[in-house]
Amino acid sequence: MSLELIRPGRRGLFCEAGDFHIDPWRPVPRAVITHAHADHARSGSDIYYAQHDSVPLLRKRLGPHSLIRGVDYGEPFRLGQTTVSLHPAGHILGSSQVRVEAGGEVWVASGDYKRDPDPTCADFEVVPCDTFITEATFALPIYRWRPVAAVAGDIHAWWQANAAADRPSVLFCYALGKAQRLMAELLAYTDRGIYLHGAMVPLVAAYRDAGIAMLPSLPVSAAGRGHRFSEDLILAPPSAAGSPWMRRFRGHSTGFASGWMRIRGNRRRRGYDRGFVVSDHVDWPDLLRTIRETGARRVLATHGRTDVLVRYLNEVEGVAAEPLETLYSGESDD
Amino acid sequence: MQRFVDLYQTLDETNATSAKVRAMADYFASAPAADAAWAVYFLTGGRLRRLAKPAELRQWVLDLTGMPDWLLEETYSSVGDLAETLSLLLDTVLAPPEQASEPLHVWVEQRLLPLRQQAEPDRKRQLIGWWTGLPTGGRFVLNKMLTGAFRVGVSRRLVVRALAQASEVEPARLAHRLMGHWQPDAAFFRHLLDPKDHGEDASRPYPFFLASPLAGEPGELGARSDWLAEWKWDGVRGQLLQRGGDCYLWSRGEDLMEGRFPEIEAAARALQDGTVLDGEILAWDDDRPLPFNVLQKRINRLRPSARMQQRAPVIFLAYDLLEQDGGDLRALPLTERRQRLAALLDHADGSIRLSRPLDDPDWDSLARRRDQALAMGTEGLMLKRLNSPYRVGRTRGDWWKWKIAPLTIDAVLLYAQPGHGRRSNLFTDYTFGIRDGDGLVPIAKAYSGLDNAEIEQLDRWIRSHTTERFGPVRAVEMQQVFELAFEGLAESGRHKSGLALRFPRIARWRHDLGPADADSLTSVRELLDSIRSGY
Numbered sequence: 097m098s099l100e101l102i103r104p105g106r107r108g109l110f111c112e113a114g115d116f117h118i119d120p121w122r123p124v125p126r127a128v129i130t131h132a133h134a135d136h137a138r139s140g141s142d143i144y145y146a147q148h149d150s151v152p153l154l155r156k157r158l159g160p161h162s163l164i165r166g167v168d169y170g171e172p173f174r175l176g177q178t179t180v181s182l183h184p185a186g187h188i189l190g191s192s193q194v195r196v197e198a199g200g201e202v203w204v205a206s207g208d209y210k211r212d213p214d215p216t217c218a219d220f221e222v223v224p225c226d227t228f229i230t231e232a233t234f235a236l237p238i239y240r241w242r243p244v245a246a247v248a249g250d251i252h253a254w255w256q257a258n259a260a261a262d263r264p265s266v267l268f269c270y271a272l273g274k275a276q277r278l279m280a281e282l283l284a285y286t287d288r289g290i291y292l293h294g295a296m297v298p299l300v301a302a303y304r305d306a307g308i309a310m311l312p313s314l315p316v317s318a319a320g321r322g323h324r325f326s327e328d329l330i331l332a333p334p335s336a337a338g339s340p341w342m343r344r345f346r347g348h349s350t351g352f353a354s355g356w357m358r359i360r361g362n363r364r365r366r367g368y369d370r371g372f373v374v375s376d377h378v379d380w381p382d383l384l385r386t387i388r389e390t391g392a393r394r395v396l397a398t399h400g401r402t403d404v405l406v407r408y409l410n411e412v413e414g415v416a417a418e419p420l421e422t423l424y425s426g427e428s429d430d
Numbered sequence: 431m432q433r434f435v436d437l438y439q440t441l442d443e444t445n446a447t448s449a450k451v452r453a454m455a456d457y458f459a460s461a462p463a464a465d466a467a468w469a470v471y472f473l474t475g476g477r478l479r480r481l482a483k484p485a486e487l488r489q490w491v492l493d494l495t496g497m498p499d500w501l502l503e504e505t506y507s508s509v510g511d512l513a514e515t516l517s518l519l520l521d522t523v524l525a526p527p528e529q530a531s532e533p534l535h536v537w538v539e540q541r542l543l544p545l546r547q548q549a550e551p552d553r554k555r556q557l558i559g560w561w562t563g564l565p566t567g568g569r570f571v572l573n574k575m576l577t578g579a580f581r582v583g584v585s586r587r588l589v590v591r592a593l594a595q596a597s598e599v600e601p602a603r604l605a606h607r608l609m610g611h612w613q614p615d616a617a618f619f620r621h622l623l624d625p626k627d628h629g630e631d632a633s634r635p636y637p638f639f640l641a642s643p644l645a646g647e648p649g650e651l652g653a654r655s656d657w658l659a660e661w662k663w664d665g666v667r668g669q670l671l672q673r674g675g676d677c678y679l680w681s682r683g684e685d686l687m688e689g690r691f692p693e694i695e696a697a698a699r700a701l702q703d704g705t706v707l708d709g710e711i712l713a714w715d716d717d718r719p720l721p722f723n724v725l726q727k728r729i730n731r732l733r734p735s736a737r738m739q740q741r742a743p744v745i746f747l748a749y750d751l752l753e754q755d756g757g758d759l760r761a762l763p764l765t766e767r768r769q770r771l772a773a774l775l776d777h778a779d780g781s782i783r784l785s786r787p788l789d790d791p792d793w794d795s796l797a798r799r800r801d802q803a804l805a806m807g808t809e810g811l812m813l814k815r816l817n818s819p820y821r822v823g824r825t826r827g828d829w830w831k832w833k834i835a836p837l838t839i840d841a842v843l844l845y846a847q848p849g850h851g852r853r854s855n856l857f858t859d860y861t862f863g864i865r866d867g868d869g870l871v872p873i874a875k876a877y878s879g880l881d882n883a884e885i886e887q888l889d890r891w892i893r894s895h896t897t898e899r900f901g902p903v904r905a906v907e908m909q910q911v912f913e914l915a916f917e918g919l920a921e922s923g924r925h926k927s928g929l930a931l932r933f934p935r936i937a938r939w940r941h942d943l944g945p946a947d948a949d950s951l952t953s954v955r956e957l958l959d960s961i962r963s964g965y
Contacts, residue, residue, distance in 0.1 A: 236505050237497060238518035349444075358518065359509050360442065361855040364583075365882070369444050381522075404504050412498065 101178075101196055101203045102229065104421050109205060109229070113198045114178035117141075118205050119424070128180065130207025131191035132157055133272060135424050145173070147182045149217075150190025152302045153272065169218065185209035186220035187376050188273030189306060195223050204390065205229040208424075210375065211382040212244060215280040216273070216308050220386075228392035229420065233377040233400035234355050235408075241355070241379045247372050248281035254351060254370055259327035264345035268334045268368070269353040271296045273376050275331050276303040278353060279310035291316045291325065293332035293341075316344070337366070355379070387415060399424040433461055434469055434534045435568045441582045450584055454592030458623075463616035464535035470622070471614040472580055473589045478538065481545045481576050482553055484512055490554050491516050494561075495523050507902065510848050510855035513573030517566055526565040535615075542575060587823055597623035602822045605637040610680070635669040635680040636706065636752050636760065637822045641812060641829035648793050648813060648832060658764060658816055659788045659796055661808040662831055663747055664722055664918065664932070665712035666729065670694065670746055670782070672701040673756075679711075679746075687711070689732050693739060694746045697781040704756030707771070708820070709748035709785065719807040721920035722932055746782045748775060749812075752820055760820035767820070803834045804961050809917050810834045836915035837957065838937055839949040842870055843910040846892045847903045849877065857892045857904070858885055860936075862914060864927060865950040870908055873927040873954070874916070879936030888939070911943040912936050919958050927951055929958065 102111050108120030108127075116126040123140030130136055132153035137144075139158045146154055148166040155164065167173060169192070172181040177199075182192035185207050193206040204225040211220050251267065258265040269275050275296050282290075289312040292300060297315050304310065316330060325345050334352065336342065349369045356362045357371030377400075378386060387395055387409065395417040397405045402419040409417035440453040454473070458466050492499055502519065509515040532541075541560070545553050561569055574580055590608065594601045604622065610633055612618050644651075651657060667682040677698040679687045689695075691711060701707075713720035713728065724742045728734060734742075751771040752760055759767055768787075775784040788811070790796040796811065803810050810833035818828035841862035849858035859877055863870035880888065891910065898905040915937040922930030929951075940947075 236508055237495075237501060237522055238505055238509065238515070240521060359855060360514055361510050364442075365856065367445055369446075401504075401508075404501065408498075408501065 101198055101201055101227070102205060109420075109422065111175075111178060111196055114176035114180065114196060116145075116175050116180075118194050119207065126175065128175075128182075128194050129154065129192075130185065130194060130205070131187055133188070133208070136207060145175075145180070145182075147190045147192045149306055150192075152305065153190060153299070156298060156302070169221075183221045183223050184218035186211060186214060186217060189217045189276070189303060189308070191217060193221070193223055195225065201226050203227045203229065204392075206231065208233070208377055209386075210378050211386065212241060214244070214277055214376070216276045216303060216310075222386070222389045224391050226392060227394045227396065228387060228390045229396045229398060230383070230387065230405075231377060231399055231424070232383070232397045232402045232405040234375065234379055235383060235397070235401035235405035237380045239355060239358055239375075239379045240381060241373060241375055244277070244281055244374055245284060247353075247374050248278065249285060251278065251351070251353070251372055252282060252285040254349070255329045258349045262324075262326040262347065264325040264327075264348040265329045265351065266342065266345055266348045267329060267331050267351045267353060267372075268337055269331060269374075271333045272299050274353060274374065276300060276308060276310060277376070278331070278374070279313065280308060282311050283309060287311065288329075289314060290329040290331060291319060293330070293336055295333050295336075296331060337368075384413065387413070394418075396420040398422045431532060431534045431537050431568060431571070432529050433457065434465065435565075435571050437469065438571050438580070438582060439567055441584060445583075447588065451588055451592045451595065454584070454589060455595035458593055458596035462533060462535075463619040465533050467614040467616060467619035467622075468534050468538050470589060470593070470608070470619065472575070473582070473584055474586050474608060475579055476614070477578055478542055478575055481542055482557065484577055486550065486553070487512070487516055487557070487573070487576060490557055491519055493554075494558060495519055497522075507848070508855060513577045514570055516573050517569040520561050520569060521566055524562050526569070527563065528565060531563070537572075538575070538614075593623065598625045599623055602637065603627075605822055606634065609637060610634045610686070632673040632676070633671070633678050633686075635671060635678070636708075636758075636820070638667065638669070638682050638708070639821045639829060640824040641814075641831040642824060642826045644813065644830040644832045648796070648830075651813065651830070654792050654796070656816055658768065658814045659790070660749070660785050660812050660814075661788070661803070661806060662810045662812045662833065663710045663712055663719060663785065664807070664809045665710040665719070665725055665747070668709060668711045668746065669752070670698055670707040670709065670748075671753075672698050672703060672705045675703060681711070687729075690728060690730075690734070691744050691746075692734070693744065693781040697746070701774070701782075702755065704753060705774075706751070706753035707746070707748045707782070708750035708752055709746050712745055712747055713742050714745040714747075715743060721807070722918065723920050723922050723924075723930060744781070747785045748782060749785050750820060763817040763819065764814055765816045800832065800834060804837075804918070807918075833917075836917055836933075836937070837919065837961075838913050838915050839864065839873075839931075839954055839957070840911050840940060840943055840947060841873060841914050842908050842945045842948045843906060843912060844870060844872060844908060845903050845905055846888075856885055856889045858889075860912075862912060862934075863908075863948075864954055865945070865948055866927065870945070870948075871927040871951060872925045873929055874914060874925070874931045874934040876912075876914060876934045876936050879915075880939065884939055908945050911940040911945060911948050913938040913940055919954070919961060921958075927954070929954060 102109050107122035107124050109118040116128055117124040118128050119130055119136040120127050121138055125142045127141040127144045129144050129146040132150045137154055137157050144164045151164050151166040169182055169184055172179050179197045181195045185191040185193045187208045193204050196203045202225040204223050208231050209220055255265045292313050292315055294315055300313055351370040351372055352368045353372040353374045355375030358373045363371035395409055395415055398420050399422055406417045406419050409415040437457045441450050506515045590601050590604045593604050607622050669680045671678040677695045681687055713724040727742050728744055751767045790799050800811050813830045813832055815828040841864050843860055844863045845861040846857040847859045861872055861875050863872045892906050895907040896904045897907055914934050916931035916934040918932035920930055924930050
């Protein structure tokens with residue numbers, strides 16, 4: 097039996113040999129953070145370790161006085177008796193897998209990740225390991241993503257058709273990661289400016305500060321009085337759907353960009369006109385490919401369809417796999 | 431078929447009614463008649479039956495993809511719709527082409543319908559070939575044709591509106607032409623959109639005029655003397671046609687109820703040729719209706735035995751006269767139609783009878799009459815404007831149903847299973863129980879009544895409180911109590927409780943109650959007794 101380097105504790109995934117937690121959900125002395133989404137980065141810990149690019153995003157989430165140490169990808173540092181390094185996870189800007197080595201054992205906690213190219217963050221790096229901790233958000237064989245450039249083309253065509261009919265196009269997507277990725281991918285089709293819901297404005301600014309090229313944008317609140325948005329694309333978080341804020345977009349058409357849109361029922365139930373299948377999580381084929389490429393003998397599945405993934409790995413792939421209880425949601429940030 | 435696949439996608443991708451109607455109208459105006467006929471057939475809920483069993487389709491997809499069957503089941507329970515699940519799973523092994531070739535009618539007539547005569551290996555080979563040759567959207571539409579109805583958020587009414595936009599034919603005539611049985615082919619479609627009147631097929635009923643629920647007080651409708659009031663009978667709404675020497679009995683669901691109610695058909699032969707009655711099929715004993723579940727025994731029974739006819743006697747209670755001497759009376763005022771109807775049926779006490787108007791002179795006395803609805807075995811009152819024509823569909827203003835307040839009980843959620851269509855990946859079909867000794871016994875299944883937020887909340891609760899699974903059905907911890915509203919109560923062997931509710935639906939989620947507060951078999955039986963005795 098291999099050494100249990102990382103195990104679930106009351107406050108989060110705990111590495112006893114290094115005396116630190118990964119993405120803890122309660123305050124701890126030392127926290128290593130995979131990325132800046134709310135279910136992975138919670139306030140109150142004494143010190144945070146994270147990749148440089150996510151530091152500005154974490155500041156917004158954790159408050160200006162939090163102690164955050166930025167490290168480079170691939171730069172090893174010591175925590176207790178372990179050597180820790182961060183490696184690109186391809187999920188959002190600054191997202192990392194956490195590699196932990198002690199006593200000849202290597203574990204990788206991958207946080208949320210994807211393999212598809214994304215102009216807003218570094219490409220996923222395969223990190224060979226003995227035990228691989230993976231998400232399972234979209235662990236069903238129906239989840240397969242088309243190239244995002246093609247989906248951006250669909251979004252652009254939808255926007256153009258709406259504009260021709262004088263209809264504002266309101267595209268719902270998560271404010272951190274998805275919005276910026278779409279704004280970068282749409283550059284291939286247009287350089288026309290778009291409007292942003294207020295919640296997205298500081299996050300888009302942080303990406304611009306990191307040098308990411310994206311469509312020009314203005315806050316919705318900066319549009320002149322009487323502006324009808326009839327030819328505009330507006331990005332907004334899903335929580336804005338059905339709110340009074342939407343009233344200003346007369347005759348709008350709505351879309352939602354998410355991996356969940358692969359299933360019609362998800363789109364129709366929420367009443368969106370269009371669903372665009374774009375995800376910042378791995379799809380089923382890439383999930384299996386990644387597990388094979390890490391060479392891991394053992395896989396621990398955290399959030400999503402862990403039941404399906406664990407059974408499939410054990411029965412079909414012949415890889416020892418178990419579920420790992422965590423409080424990560426995964427679903428809500430796609 | 432690509433054009434139909436595109437239409438399906440457009441309908442699926444917009445929530446605006448006007449856009450749906452426009453998309454269909456464009457399709458009907460431009461598609462070849464032979465294809466458009468099938469499109470009308472599918473969009474109005476038509477199905478192709480017995481082409482391939484769902485279990486076979488599943489097995490063929492398992493064979494193609496090589497995945498374990500539990501994984502297909504998990505996927506299906508997450509997607510909720512078999513046709514969609516299979517098309518998405520096929521993406522894992524088949525690279526979809528861009529276009530679906532061959533027109534819709536060729537697909538249906540030359541490919542799908544002949545499947546019925548083919549052996550399993552042939553059907554499998556054909557299906558795999560078709561799946562390979564279709565884009566994902568086309569595969570989905572094909573699987574939908576194989577497995578059942580489309581459910582794309584268009585009603586028959588919207589299809590009629592679109593057909594009217596695409597032609598010069600008025601909606602009422604289109605609706606009439608779509609009633610009954612027709613063969614979806616080019617000739618039918620051309621006839622459907624033909625602006626000229628050809629004298630319609632003898633078996634074809636008129637589109638039903640439907641009442642709307644009265645939300646306010648009847649006093650707001652104006653003078654009592656402008657309205658006809660009658661009981662709202664609880665049976666199967668129907669139309670009885672005596673034309674060309676033949677009798678046709680149609681239910682509102684547009685099923686020809688041929689051979690099920692011989693006593694009504696026999697009585698109809700005594701009517702003059704060219705007569706059409708609108709009314710209600712009811713189980714009836716002497717001078718009062720029997721509970722609906724007595725009628726239910728007869729609905730699906732072809733050629734019922736004399737004993738069955740005696741145990742569950744039925745009558746046709748007529749409300750309206752739509753045709754006399756072959757002439758369409760629908761434009762006449764209701765008073766005139768009712769006078770003619772009364773003259774026609776005045777002597778009748780057999781299997782066709784007249785629904786007698788209630789003569790209470792003012793709204794107050796009528797309201798008191800309505801209080802006796804349950805004891806009378808009815809659901810309340812109907813109010814019809816005396817000078818109104820017989821309209822088409824649910825047109826508001828002239829016909830109102832003034833139902834009594836529903837009965838209610840508190841019951842405990844026992845089982846849940848996923849719904850269909852837009853609710854297909856949510857648990858929305860529920861079975862409820864009442865207390866019996868220390869346990870709970872099922873009494874009703876109910877679907878509607880919760881809002882979307884509650885449905886999602888309950889769905890999450892069900893997923894995390896499942897105690898057992900039986901296929902798609904989950905047994906849950908017996909904790910959640912709901913107030914069920916319903917219209918009637920009767921003895922029945924359908925549920926273990928020995929009782930059945932009529933039109934049960936969820937009135938409220940009683941977060942404030944626990945299972946111990948739910949109604950018991952004893953309390954519900956007392957309710958039944960009180961209804962029978964008229965309180």
